[in-house]
Amino acid sequence: MFxxxxxxxxxxxxxxxxxxxxxxxxxxxxxxxxxxxxxxxxLALMRLSGSKPLVWFAGIYVDLMRSLPLVLVIFWFYFLVPYIGQWLTGSSRPMRVGAFTSSLVTFIIFEAAYFSEIMRAGIQSISKGQPAAAQALGLTYSQTMRYVVLPQAFRNMLPVLLTQTIVLFQDTSLVYVLSIPDFLGAASKVAQRDGRLVEMYLFAAVVYFAISCIASFGVRRLQARIAFVH
Incomplete structure (x- = not known):
C-alpha cells in the first residue's frame, strides 16, 4: 500500500x-x-436557579442536545433554518445562512449542552458557605455568582473545559459533510483532485492525532499544577 x-x-x-x-x-x-x-x-445557572420553568427548559434542552447525533444537528440547521427564517419573516425566499455561520451556531448550541453540565458540576463543587458569606456581606445573587462562585468554578473545571474543547476541535471535522473547506475538507479536495486518497487522509489523521495529543498533554500538566496549588 505504501x-x-x-x-x-x-x-x-x-x-x-x-x-x-x-x-x-x-x-x-x-x-x-x-x-x-x-x-x-x-444554562447551568438556569438549572441551579430554583425556578421551575427555567430548570425545566434548561433540563429539556440539555437532554435533547445530548441525545442527538451532531452530524444530524449540522444538517438540520444548514438545510432547515433558512426555511424557518423564511416562515418567520414572511420572506418570499429562504433566508440566506452562510456555511461558516451555520457551522458556528450549530456547534455553539450543541456544545453548550456539554459545557453546561461541566459548569454545573463546577458551581456545585464550591462550598455553600462562600455564597452564604457573600450574601451576608450584602452581595446580590448575580454579584455572588459573578465575583465569588463563577471564578472558582471556572478554575476548578478548567482542565475538563479544555478537554471538551479538544473534543470540539475533533468534531469540527464533521463540517466536511457540508463541503466546507476545513482541514479535513481541504485534505479531501486535494485527495480527490490528485487521486491521492491514502496520502491525504493519512496525513490529516496524523495532524489531528498530533494536535490532540499535544493539547491533552498540556491539559494534564495544567491539571497537575492546579491540583498542586490546591
Missing amino acids: ANFDFDVIRRSLSYLFLDGMTFTLTLTGLATVGALVFGTL
Missing part, C-alpha cells in the same frame, strides 16, 4: 491545508468554544 506513497503531494498542499483549512478549523473551534461556554454557563 510502495507508491507520494510525499510530494503533501508538501505541495501544505500552504492550502494549513493557511486555509486549519485556519478555518481553529477559528471555528475558538469561536464555538467561547459561545458554547457562555451559553452553557447560562
Whole structure:
C-alpha cells in the first residue's frame, strides 16, 4: 500500500491545508468554544436557579442536545433554518445562512449542552458557605455568582473545559459533510483532485492525532499544577 506513497503531494498542499483549512478549523473551534461556554454557563445557572420553568427548559434542552447525533444537528440547521427564517419573516425566499455561520451556531448550541453540565458540576463543587458569606456581606445573587462562585468554578473545571474543547476541535471535522473547506475538507479536495486518497487522509489523521495529543498533554500538566496549588 505504501510502495507508491507520494510525499510530494503533501508538501505541495501544505500552504492550502494549513493557511486555509486549519485556519478555518481553529477559528471555528475558538469561536464555538467561547459561545458554547457562555451559553452553557447560562444554562447551568438556569438549572441551579430554583425556578421551575427555567430548570425545566434548561433540563429539556440539555437532554435533547445530548441525545442527538451532531452530524444530524449540522444538517438540520444548514438545510432547515433558512426555511424557518423564511416562515418567520414572511420572506418570499429562504433566508440566506452562510456555511461558516451555520457551522458556528450549530456547534455553539450543541456544545453548550456539554459545557453546561461541566459548569454545573463546577458551581456545585464550591462550598455553600462562600455564597452564604457573600450574601451576608450584602452581595446580590448575580454579584455572588459573578465575583465569588463563577471564578472558582471556572478554575476548578478548567482542565475538563479544555478537554471538551479538544473534543470540539475533533468534531469540527464533521463540517466536511457540508463541503466546507476545513482541514479535513481541504485534505479531501486535494485527495480527490490528485487521486491521492491514502496520502491525504493519512496525513490529516496524523495532524489531528498530533494536535490532540499535544493539547491533552498540556491539559494534564495544567491539571497537575492546579491540583498542586490546591
